[in-house]
Amino acid sequence: MAVQLDARPPVAPAPGTTRPSRGARLSRFDTRYSPYLYIAPFFLLFGVFGIYPLAYTFWVSLHDWDLLGAEHPFVGFDNYSQLLADPDFWHSVVNTLGIFVIATIPQLLLALWLANLLNRQLRARTTWRMAVLIPNVTSTAAVAIVFAVLFGRDFGMINWLLDHVGVDAVDWKANRLASWVAISTMVDWRWTGYNALIFLAAMQAIPRDLYESAAIDGAGRARQFWSITVPLLKPTIIFAVIISTIGGLQLFTEPRLFNSGTNAIRGGPLRESQTVTMYMFENAFAPHYNFGYGSAIAWLLFALIAVVAAVNVLLLRRLGGGARKEEPR
Amino acid sequence: MVTFTRRRLAAVALVATAALLGATACGGGDDEAAAGGPVTLTVDVFGQFGYEELYKEYMASHPDVKIVERGTGSNLDEYSPKLTQWLAAGKGAGDIVAIEEGLLVEYKANPQNFVNLLDHGAADLKGNFLDWKWNQGLTADGKQLIGLGTDVGGMAMCYRKDLFAKAGLPTDREAVSKLWPTWADYIRVGEQFKAKNTGASFLDAATNTFNTILLQTAGNTSGYSYYDTSDKLVVDSNPAVRQAYDTTMDIIDSGLSGRYGSWSEEWVSAFKQSKFATIACPAWMTGVIEGNAGAGAKGRWDIAQVPGNGGNWGGSFLAVPKQGKHQAEAIELAKFLTSAKGQIGAFKAKGPLPSSPQALADPAIVDSTNAYFSAAPVGKIFAEGAKGLKPVYMGPKNQAVRTEVENAVRTVELGKRSPEQGWTDAVENAKKAAAK
Numbered sequence: 001m002a003v004q005l006d007a008r009p010p011v012a013p014a015p016g017t018t019r020p021s022r023g024a025r026l027s028r029f030d031t032r033y034s035p036y037l038y039i040a041p042f043f044l045l046f047g048v049f050g051i052y053p054l055a056y057t058f059w060v061s062l063h064d065w066d067l068l069g070a071e072h073p074f075v076g077f078d079n080y081s082q083l084l085a086d087p088d089f090w091h092s093v094v095n096t097l098g099i100f101v102i103a104t105i106p107q108l109l110l111a112l113w114l115a116n117l118l119n120r121q122l123r124a125r126t127t128w129r130m131a132v133l134i135p136n137v138t139s140t141a142a143v144a145i146v147f148a149v150l151f152g153r154d155f156g157m158i159n160w161l162l163d164h165v166g167v168d169a170v171d172w173k174a175n176r177l178a179s180w181v182a183i184s185t186m187v188d189w190r191w192t193g194y195n196a197l198i199f200l201a202a203m204q205a206i207p208r209d210l211y212e213s214a215a216i217d218g219a220g221r222a223r224q225f226w227s228i229t230v231p232l233l234k235p236t237i238i239f240a241v242i243i244s245t246i247g248g249l250q251l252f253t254e255p256r257l258f259n260s261g262t263n264a265i266r267g268g269p270l271r272e273s274q275t276v277t278m279y280m281f282e283n284a285f286a287p288h289y290n291f292g293y294g295s296a297i298a299w300l301l302f303a304l305i306a307v308v309a310a311v312n313v314l315l316l317r318r319l320g321g322g323a324r325k326e327e328p329r
Numbered sequence: 330m331v332t333f334t335r336r337r338l339a340a341v342a343l344v345a346t347a348a349l350l351g352a353t354a355c356g357g358g359d360d361e362a363a364a365g366g367p368v369t370l371t372v373d374v375f376g377q378f379g380y381e382e383l384y385k386e387y388m389a390s391h392p393d394v395k396i397v398e399r400g401t402g403s404n405l406d407e408y409s410p411k412l413t414q415w416l417a418a419g420k421g422a423g424d425i426v427a428i429e430e431g432l433l434v435e436y437k438a439n440p441q442n443f444v445n446l447l448d449h450g451a452a453d454l455k456g457n458f459l460d461w462k463w464n465q466g467l468t469a470d471g472k473q474l475i476g477l478g479t480d481v482g483g484m485a486m487c488y489r490k491d492l493f494a495k496a497g498l499p500t501d502r503e504a505v506s507k508l509w510p511t512w513a514d515y516i517r518v519g520e521q522f523k524a525k526n527t528g529a530s531f532l533d534a535a536t537n538t539f540n541t542i543l544l545q546t547a548g549n550t551s552g553y554s555y556y557d558t559s560d561k562l563v564v565d566s567n568p569a570v571r572q573a574y575d576t577t578m579d580i581i582d583s584g585l586s587g588r589y590g591s592w593s594e595e596w597v598s599a600f601k602q603s604k605f606a607t608i609a610c611p612a613w614m615t616g617v618i619e620g621n622a623g624a625g626a627k628g629r630w631d632i633a634q635v636p637g638n639g640g641n642w643g644g645s646f647l648a649v650p651k652q653g654k655h656q657a658e659a660i661e662l663a664k665f666l667t668s669a670k671g672q673i674g675a676f677k678a679k680g681p682l683p684s685s686p687q688a689l690a691d692p693a694i695v696d697s698t699n700a701y702f703s704a705a706p707v708g709k710i711f712a713e714g715a716k717g718l719k720p721v722y723m724g725p726k727n728q729a730v731r732t733e734v735e736n737a738v739r740t741v742e743l744g745k746r747s748p749e750q751g752w753t754d755a756v757e758n759a760k761k762a763a764a765k
Contacts, residue, residue, distance in 0.1 A: 067417045068439040148594060155598050173590075174743045261593025262406060262536070263732050269739040286410040287729040288765045289435070291417075 054302075061295035068289060079296035089297065091271055092279040093304065095180070099255070099275065100248035100308075103184035108240060111192050112233075115199035116225060129200065132193030143186055144257035151182040151258070173259060179273035186254045191247070195240050202236035203229060238316050245309045249301065252277040263287075276301045368655050369395045370662055373423035375408035377401065377616040378479065378645075379678030383671055387662060394658060402620070404592055405429055409728075415650075416442045422650040424659035425666075428476055430465065430644050431731065434723050437468050437475055444649040446474040449660045457669060461720040462684040466646050476646025477667040480681030481718055482611035483711040484541060484635040484642060486515075487618055489529075490703065491629045492606040496525040502705060506634035512542060512576050515636040519585040522606060530587030530605045535577050535742040536735045537591050541609035543573035545640030548719035555731065555759065556724020562763045564730060565756040574755070577738055578748040588742050597621045609635065611642040612682035612711045619680075619701045632705040641718045644684060682711045689715050726763045733758035 061079055063072040083089050118129055135143070150157050151172040159169040172182045206229065214224050230237075255273045256264060265282045267274030274282075276297065284294020372380070384396040400408055409432050415422035416436075428436055436442065446466075451474050455463050462478035486509070490500040498521065499505055509515040519531035532538055547554040547569040554570060557563045564570055580586060587605045589596040599605055600621035608614065610632060618630060647663045649656055665671055672683035673693050680699070683689050689712045697708035724730075737755035740746040746754060 066439075067413055068436070068442065070439065070441060145594075152595055152598070154589075154595060154604070155602065171743070174745065259593075261590040261596060263736065264406065264593075266732075266736065269736045269743065270745055283765070285413065286406065287726075287732055288762070289413055290765055293765070 057295045057298050060291055061293075061299055063292045064290075065292035065295070066289060067285070067291045072292070075292070079292050080300070083293065083296050083300060088271060089276075089279060089300075092267075092274045092276045095176075095267070095271070095273060096249055096251065096275040096277075097308075098177075099180045099183050099187070099251060099273070100245070102180050103187040104241070104244045104248055106184075107188045107192050108195060108237070108244065110188070111195035111240070112199055112230075112237075114192065114196035115203055116229065118196065118200050119203045129197065132196050134193070135189050136191065136194045138190075140190065140253045141257060143190055144254045147182065147186045147189070147254075148258045148260060173268055174270075174272060176270070176272040179255075179258070179268065183251070183255050183258055183273055186258070187248070187251065191244070195244070198240055199233060199236060202233050206232050234316065238313055241312045241316060242309050245312055246305055249305045249308060250277055251275045252281070256281075276304070367393050367395050368658050369397060370425065370655060370659055371423035372396060372398045372425045372427075372662075373408070373412065374398060374400050374427040375403045375405045375429070376613065377620065377679040377681075378427060379616070379675040379681060380666060380671075382678060383666060383674045386674075387665055394662070396662065399423060405432075406592070416652075419652050422652055424653040424655055425647050425649055425663050427479070428646045428648050430482075430646070431723055431728050433465065433476060433646055434725055434727055436648070438725060440468045440473045440475060442651055443473075443475045444651055444653075444656055444660065445472075446477065446649070446660065446663075447472070449657075451477065451660075451664070454664065454667075457667075457685050457687065459684050459686060459716070459718070461718075462644070465720065476648040477663055478684035479645045479647055479667055479672065479675070480613060481684045481715055482613055482641050482643035483682050483715045483718060484545065484640040485610045485612070485632050485710050486607055486635045487610035487614065487630055487632050487702070488607045489603065489605075489626075489629055490631050492527055492529050492603065493522075495527045496522045496606070498522060500631070502631050502633045505631070509634075509636040512636045513579075516579055516583055516585065519580070519607075520583055523583070523585060527606070529603055531585040531607060532580070533587055533596060533599065533605045533608045534589050534591045534739075535581050535586045536738050538580060538586075538609050539573055539577040539735065539738045540731070541611075541635070541640065541642060542576050542637065543570060544642050544721050545635070545637045546573050547721045548640050549638060552719065553722040553724075555727060555734070556722065558722050560724045562724070562726075562730065562760065564734065564759045570734070571752075574734075574738070574752060578741065578751075581742050581748075586742055590739065600626075603629075609642075612680055612707075613643060615699060615702060615707065616679035616681070627701050628703050630701065631703045632699075632707065632710055634710070639714050639718060641720060644681075680707065682715055686716065726765075729762040729765065730759045733762045 060072075062074060062076060064075045064078075065072045114132060118125070118132070122128055149155075151159075153159065153169065153171045153173065156172070158172070163169060170178050172178045210228050210232075211224055214228055219227065252275065255267055255275050256278055258273060259265075259267050265274075265278055265286070267278055271279075280294050280297040280301065282288065283290050283297060372384075374380070378398075378401075380398060384398070388394060388396060400411075409429070412422060412426055412428075416439075454477070458478045459481065462481060466474050466476040466478060468475065486505075488505060493500045493505070498518065499508065508518045522531045543554055547567070550569050551567060552558070553563070554567065555562065555564050557567070587599060589599045589604070600618065601623060603626070608618065610618070615632070622630065647667055649659045649663055653659050666675075667685075669683070669685040669688040669691065672681075672685050672688040673691055675681050676683055676688070676694060677697065683694060688694055694712050695708045697706070698704045699707040734755045737746070737751045737758065740754065741748055741751035
């Protein structure tokens with residue numbers, strides 16, 4: 001009670017007129033601006049960790065920036081013009097696109113097929129659905145190291161198996177196409193299940209009655225799949241393709257760990273499996289430490305991803321165009 | 330009302346405490362020394378430096394110092410970019426960092442990242458190092474000492490006794506040394522070995538052998554390899570490079586190489602599976618062989634003289650980055666680790682050959698044997714030649730250029746290029762890399 005006695009006397013009540021108006025102003029402020037406040041944390045974080053590095057990378061790419069050097073002279077777009085004429089860069093672009101195509105197309109088809117299977121009445125359905133995600137939760141590095149051993153030239157299991165069926169051993173690391181296939185296998189191992197689950201979720205949103213009426217009209221399973229499931233999954237497929245494009249064109253861990261030993265960052269003596277990100281790393285860090293050039297590569301990679309993603313979306317639009325006109329979303 | 334006030338007070342206090350804690354947590358790392366508590370020194374290394382026992386000894390005599398080593402066993406290719414990033418960021422590097430000879434040139438180009446050890450009484454230590462090793466640690470103007478030498482890479486040839494016996498070759502190290510006074514003899518022995526079909530190759534990878542021959546040839550002739558002493562790229566005009574390349578091509582032509590990419594996982598497996606019989610062996614390689622081949626191969630390896638004459642491959646330095654918070658303590662520790670005593674301790678643990686003439690003359694080194702390598706007198710084999718080692722000058726982009734040339738060798742080894750194409754690639758790509 002003593003505390004209460006010592007407490008400050010109540011503040012004189014505010015004049016009656018300001019109170020409601022302040023409240024009204026507040027509530028107007030609330031309705032108008034609080035949505036922005038709610039989404040602000042994302043954009044703040046995105047600004048700090050997304051936009052700022054992006055802009056800084058661009059700034060660095062305009063300089064002759066030795067990582068350890070004290071001076072970083074401004075060179076304008078020299079790094080870019082040099083890069084566009086750099087055969088090793090284009091070589092790495094071809095590698096990346098090659099691996100992307102070899103990895104993504106079978107992966108998405110397989111995921112679609114898996115999702116279709118998982119969408120049926122199965123015993124222990126949840127177990128199966130969980131099981132396809134297991135490769136995705138294993139560490140990329142672990143997967144890459146295990147696969148690198150499987151695909152070993154002299155001591156690898158794949159070559160051992162090939163030997164049993166009478167096929168000559170393949171030098172998976174020194175043959176360009178073979179190294180693409182090996183790396184694609186790793187990517188597919190990891191991401192097929194993940195995409196299958198995304199497709200599965202979308203499939204479950206397709207109304208059952210569509211299938212029923214199709215069945216009444218005499219459509220078999222295959223026809224139902226291609227005429228109902230696939231067209232209705234189109235937005236999801238586009239999503240999966242864009243995500244795969246971003247991931248595929250930024251591929252680093254798998255090819256980097258597939259190549260071990262001296263200069264693994266080159267992806268083989270003739271750069272057989274060097275992706276753009278690896279080339280970026282090679283230039284920005286060891287052995288060249290040319291940060292400006294590396295940053296220019298990063299920006300061109302960004303442009304490349306945007307272009308490839310746009311092309312993918314256009315192709316996909318065209319692909320399912322005849323099936324059914326969709327409501328714009 | 331009472332409870333309300335109290336609760337609010339408690340909340341304010343809680344927030345204040347949290348903020349304070351946060352602030353101290355951030356500052357914790359920096360204020361350690363000021364608080365007078367024990368100092369933790371981080372030492373960044375790659376491969377095997379063999380310092381564990383020395384740390385224990387040092388910590389026992391310096392109770393206020395705690396030492397943590399990072400990167401033990403890591404590949405130089407992984408270590409050096411990390412170190413460069415730490416230096417560039419001004420944060421993250423250890424209090425002491427190990428720098429390999431071939432990369433030292435690049436770090437020397439930006440000496441502002443390192444403490445000048447000459448300012449901290451290092452000048453008195455000059456006599457503790459081989460002259461050229463000391464000079465390598467100095468910047469071009471000789472005014473700053475970046476690193477104190479740890480080891481040098483005196484050369485030998487390690488071989489598998491059991492595989493030699495299987496191929497009907499002598500196994501005694503004296504007799505084996507007599508088999509190959511020159512690299513041509515080495516190839517001849519290799520052809521004999523190959524004819525016996527032991528299931529193993531004669532050597533691990535042409536790239537390692539190429540580098541050995543190059544450093545040896547360069548050391549014995551011009552004293553430089555890819556760059557001349559005025560830092561001009563001479564990859565295509567230095568006869569030592571071409572000579573080493575041609576000798577390596579002969580080795581490849583004779584089909585002696587197991588073509589295991591050096592330092593790759595297959596290379597490591599090949600050690601374990603006894604897939605090759607010889608490997609060019611700088612002193613520090615003995616520790617690598619032991620680590621890769623494992624305890625099972627103990628006593629199967631031995632060490633003979635290297636074909637040709639001498640040569641130095643590798644060897645490292647300890648430097649103190651300027652970003653360190655405990656420079657004085659770090660300098661003391663670096664001096665201890667690179668002292669004759671420290672170098673002897675490291676040699677006994679993992680085999681890096683001392684760069685200190687006192688250590689090289691010490692009976693602890695001269696009379697030492699290596700149990701793993703069939704009790705080979707490693708002290709005699711390596712230390713005897715060490716004082717006569719001829720260093721090879723390395724230019725600014727040595728590492729990048731070396732990578733290109735060794736890659737060209739590798740493409741020929743893998744049958745992707747003819748020797749002539751390989752040479753053209755080597756020269757062209759080396760020029761490109763040097764210009765980057």
